[in-house]
Amino acid sequence: MMPTLTTANSKSVLxxxxxxxxxxAACEGALAAGAxxxxxxxxxPSTEIVERFASRIPTVGGIFLxxxxxxxxxxxxxxxxxxxxxxxxxxxxxxxxxxxxxLGYAAMTETPLVLVDVQRGGPSTGLPTLPGQADxxxxxxxxxxxxxxxxxxxxxxxxCFDLMIDAFNLAEEYRTPVLxxxxxxxxxxxxxxxxxxxxxxxxxxxxxxxxxPSEYLPFRPGADGIPEMVKAGDGYRIHVTGLTHxxxxxxxxxxxAQRKLVGRLVKKIRDNADRITRxxxxxxxDAEVVMVAYGITSRVAKRxxxxxxxxxxxAGLLRPVVVWPFPEKRVRExxxxxxxxxxxxxxxxxxxxxxxxxxGGRARTELLGHGGGMVHEPEEILQALREAAK
Amino acid sequence: xxxxxxxxxxxPFLRTDRMPHIWCPGCGxxxxxxxxxxxxxxxxxxxxxxxxxxxxxxxxxVAGYVRLDSFHTTHGRAIPFATGLKLSNPNLNVxxxxxxxxxxxxxxxxxxxxxxxxxxxxxxxxNNFIYxxxxxxxxxxxxxxxxxxxxxxGCFERPFNLPxxxxxxxxxxxxxxxxxxxxxxxxxxxxxxxxxxxxxxxILAPCPTLYQRRNKMGDGLETMHFYKQHSxxxxxxxxxxxxxxxxxxxVVGKFVDIERPTLQQxxxxxxxQTLREQYAGPGGV
Amino acid sequence: MTEAAGAPKARKFRGEVFxxxxxxxxxxxxxxxxxxxxxxxxxxFNGHGYHPPYLAKEDACTGCDLCGLYCPDFAIHGARxxxxxxxxxxxxxxxxSANGNGHDKTRTGKSGD
Numbered sequence: 021m022m023p024t025l026t027t028a029n030s031k032s033v034l035x036x037x038x039x040x041x042x043x044x045a046a047c048e049g050a051l052a053a054g055a056x057x058x059x060x061x062x063x064x065p066s067t068e069i070v071e072r073f074a075s076r077i078p079t080v081g082g083i084f085l086x087x088x089x090x091x092x093x094x095x096x097x098x099x100x101x102x103x104x105x106x107x108x109x110x111x112x113x114x115x116x117x118x119x120x121x122x123l124g125y126a127a128m129t130e131t132p133l134v135l136v137d138v139q140r141g142g143p144s145t146g147l148p149t150l151p152g153q154a155d156x157x158x159x160x161x162x163x164x165x166x167x168x169x170x171x172x173x174x175x176x177x178x179x180c181f182d183l184m185i186d187a188f189n190l191a192e193e194y195r196t197p198v199l200x201x202x203x204x205x206x207x208x209x210x211x212x213x214x215x216x217x218x219x220x221x222x223x224x225x226x227x228x229x230x231x232x233p234s235e236y237l238p239f240r241p242g243a244d245g246i247p248e249m250v251k252a253g254d255g256y257r258i259h260v261t262g263l264t265h266x267x268x269x270x271x272x273x274x275x276x277a278q279r280k281l282v283g284r285l286v287k288k289i290r291d292n293a294d295r296i297t298r299x300x301x302x303x304x305x306d307a308e309v310v311m312v313a314y315g316i317t318s319r320v321a322k323r324x325x326x327x328x329x330x331x332x333x334x335a336g337l338l339r340p341v342v343v344w345p346f347p348e349k350r351v352r353e354x355x356x357x358x359x360x361x362x363x364x365x366x367x368x369x370x371x372x373x374x375x376x377x378x379x380g381g382r383a384r385t386e387l388l389g390h391g392g393g394m395v396h397e398p399e400e401i402l403q404a405l406r407e408a409a410k
Numbered sequence: 411x412x413x414x415x416x417x418x419x420x421x422p423f424l425r426t427d428r429m430p431h432i433w434c435p436g437c438g439x440x441x442x443x444x445x446x447x448x449x450x451x452x453x454x455x456x457x458x459x460x461x462x463x464x465x466x467x468x469x470x471x472v473a474g475y476v477r478l479d480s481f482h483t484t485h486g487r488a489i490p491f492a493t494g495l496k497l498s499n500p501n502l503n504v505x506x507x508x509x510x511x512x513x514x515x516x517x518x519x520x521x522x523x524x525x526x527x528x529x530x531x532x533x534x535x536x537n538n539f540i541y542x543x544x545x546x547x548x549x550x551x552x553x554x555x556x557x558x559x560x561x562x563x564g565c566f567e568r569p570f571n572l573p574x575x576x577x578x579x580x581x582x583x584x585x586x587x588x589x590x591x592x593x594x595x596x597x598x599x600x601x602x603x604x605x606x607x608x609x610x611x612x613i614l615a616p617c618p619t620l621y622q623r624r625n626k627m628g629d630g631l632e633t634m635h636f637y638k639q640h641s642x643x644x645x646x647x648x649x650x651x652x653x654x655x656x657x658x659x660x661v662v663g664k665f666v667d668i669e670r671p672t673l674q675q676x677x678x679x680x681x682x683q684t685l686r687e688q689y690a691g692p693g694g695v
Numbered sequence: 696m697t698e699a700a701g702a703p704k705a706r707k708f709r710g711e712v713f714x715x716x717x718x719x720x721x722x723x724x725x726x727x728x729x730x731x732x733x734x735x736x737x738x739x740f741n742g743h744g745y746h747p748p749y750l751a752k753e754d755a756c757t758g759c760d761l762c763g764l765y766c767p768d769f770a771i772h773g774a775r776x777x778x779x780x781x782x783x784x785x786x787x788x789x790x791x792s793a794n795g796n797g798h799d800k801t802r803t804g805k806s807g808d
Contacts, residue, residue, distance in 0.1 A: 031690070056498075056693040057494070057497070057498050057693075059490075059494065077693075078681045078685055078688075078689055078690060079685065079688050079689065079690050080690055080693070081690035081691055081692075081693035082690075082692065082693035083497050083498070083677070083692050083693065085493070085494075085497065087490060087493075087523075088490075088519055088520065088523040089519065091486075091487060091490070091520075092487070092490035092493075092519075092520055092523070093490075095483060095484060095487040095490050095491045095494070096490045096491065096493050096494035097494060098483075098491060098494065099463070099481070099483075099490070099491035099492060099493065099494030099495035099496075099498070100494035100495065100497060100498035101494075101498075102481065102495060103494065103495045103496070103497075103498030103499030103502065104498055104499055105494075105498035105499075105693075107494075107498075121484055122484060122487070125483070125484050251499065252461045252479040252481075252495060252499060252502055253458060253459050253461070253479065253499055253501060253502050254458070255458040256479065257457075257458070257477050257478060257479055257480075258479055258480075259425070259473065259474060259480050259481075259482070260480070260481045260482065261473070261474065261481075261482035262482065262483065262484060263482065270425075270427075270428060270474065271474060271482075
């Protein structure tokens with residue numbers, strides 16, 4: 021059963037109008053959501069998030085620990101979550117790759133946590149101080165095995181604040197790790213961020229069980245496919261393992277247990293995809309070409325709509341806010357009536373494949389992608405729109 | 411008629427619904443778990459507040475057999491998991507129980523940093539000189555010349571001296587025993603569990619199926635006799651001098667038992683000193 | 696209670712071992728490390744093909760439980776029992792429910808039970 025929403029703790033909420041960059045706003049979002057434990061490792065352009073948290077959390081109540089690497093950071097937060105904390109970690113491309121094993125471990129053990137990836141130019145060391153959007157597919161498929169993720173994609177410092185709160189709430193609701201896929205532009209751009217009073221911020225508490233230890237099974241799902249949680253030290257004597265396990269949490273090395281468990285883990289997100297996914301639309305209703313863009317690129321795309329419309333080209337924008345699960349249904353719907361899709365992203369084609377798949381051949385899907393390092397120019401998007409409209 | 415002690419005193423500590431366990435005949439891991447159960451009784455700790463964290467490997471399976479809040483984590487990462495667990499819930503008594511490969515090879519970096527920070531956990535390292543679960547590969551403790559599947563012509567790498575590594579990284583309690591030294595193991599475990607700070611116990615144990623067999627050291631029992639004959643107790647020995655020499659003597663004992671503030675204490679002290687009344691504390695549950 | 700000078704003190708307790716027949720993997724630790732050497736391999740096999748131990752020298756067991764401490768399989772433990780307790784009379788089904796582990800045979804340490 022879902023616990024009732026509570027409100028944020030005013031001690032952690034920096035109510036007011038501020039001038040913050042995306043990284044700083046993300047940190048404030050975590051604090052407002054009630055995060056009280058973070059572990060991280062310095063990596064540009066994400067470091068400022070935890071630098072600010074290290075500075076703020078001791079006056080709010082909680083801990084930040086810089087660990088020796090991303091492997092330690094990503095598992096320390098899982099340990100802290102099982103101790104009862106609300107947790108997050110941050111990184112960028114190379115660290116994101118290192119954290120993949122533990123993303124899978126968190127998914128397998130159904131541990132709520134938030135993992136922020138402030139994307140930069142890649143692959144490998146790439147362009148540490150410049151933007152990229154080339155980790156989007158890695159966000160979905162980066163860890164081994166079958167699992168589903170929830171990933172959010174802010175396009176402004178304000179959204180960095182707002183979506184962090186949503187990310188924590190989704191993590192608690194679905195007992196799963198949730199990703200915040202920022203990019204360096206959004207992370208390092210400074211804009212007005214309005215932080216409301218604590219009583220206006222809705223927080224979903226952890227879904228702790230009220231059953232006594234004799235009746236509780238740590239991985240027995242409720243009607244919604246999600247088990248209730250406990251924390252260490254409360255007398256439940258739980259066993260948690262990354263091995264395929266039964267409802268008691270005991271390793272179960274057989275195909276029946278595998279399909280039952282992994283099937284449920286996948287289903288709990290897929291069956292709720294329509295409730296979880298979220299997108300924004302700009303002038304889509306009469307559009308002949310619909311752009312799909314996210315993060316910083318979506319802001320340039322909005323400018324491109326203005327330029328296009330000025331010359332009579334009916335362009336629109338579908339901006340996924342929750343990128344995974346992808347807003348498939350809406351793209352399928354639009355494919356039935358638009359002339360074409362234009363996917364604009366700072367990579368050589370990632371979300372493009374999702375759009376093309378959902379379009380199903382009923383609308384042409386074009387890609388305007390590049391290696392990142394700098395955002396698209398509105399004029400180059402306009403040129404691509406003209407091509408896509410043909 | 412009096413009540414007969416029919417039930418094995420270890421039973422309440424075990425997930426008896428998962429017995430028998432997977433360890434081979436003559437494997438030393440089960441022996442160390444017996445010692446651990448006795449240590450928990452002697453320590454008089456409330457068992458609801460003891461959490462056990464392990465990694466991957468044969469010793470890593472200990473987590474699945476003890477009736478405590480137990481966490482079977484990823485390979486090499488039991489220690490940082492335990493760090494997060496302990497910091498978020500300081501009332502827990504957190505024990506890491508894993509093998510030499512898991513803790514010192516892939517987990518080596520985490521090992522030295524947790525010792526450096528003096529995280530208040532107990533680390534029990536069962537050292538069987540091999541990677542057992544995966545079929546008998548070379549470990550960072552495998553002696554020079556010993557055979558393993560990934561050094562079929564004999565290992566050519568100098569092995570770690572674990573007590574030395576632990577002490578030089580900052581551990582406040584360091585002991586080594588072999589699986590033969592059951593009473594000493596149990597006693598050390600009690601001390602380590604109660605000790606504030608990073609406590610480390612290395613326990614040499616036979617892997618009869620892989621290490622002992624491939625290196626013609628007999629079965630588990632013969633290896634236990636080998637430990638008995640070749641080990642010498644030298645409490646307080648200098649850890650830099652306790653390299654294991656399987657031709658010579660195996661130095662066992664309690665080597666280090668010092669006082670140093672724990673990570674929680676140094677963190678708390680520093681923040682309190684700098685922030686004074688603004689410091690809101692670690693916000694534990 | 697006074698005793699004649701020079702006579703050995705009468706022991707009120709004796710040692711007994713309790714063996715979980717099917718858990719044993721025949722490693723031999725208990726047999727070799729028992730201080731008074733009261734255990735030996737039984738001639739019978741258990742369900743897994745191992746020879747569990749039995750109490751070969753009943754009167755010499757002190758109940759020190761060193762066998763239990765060594766056993767890697769949690770298959771044996773020793774205890775001091777009052778000399779009046781007749782362990783042989785205990786029903787095996789009671790032993791199974793006391794242990795809670797559902798094993799068929801929990802021996803009292805005598806071969807040929």
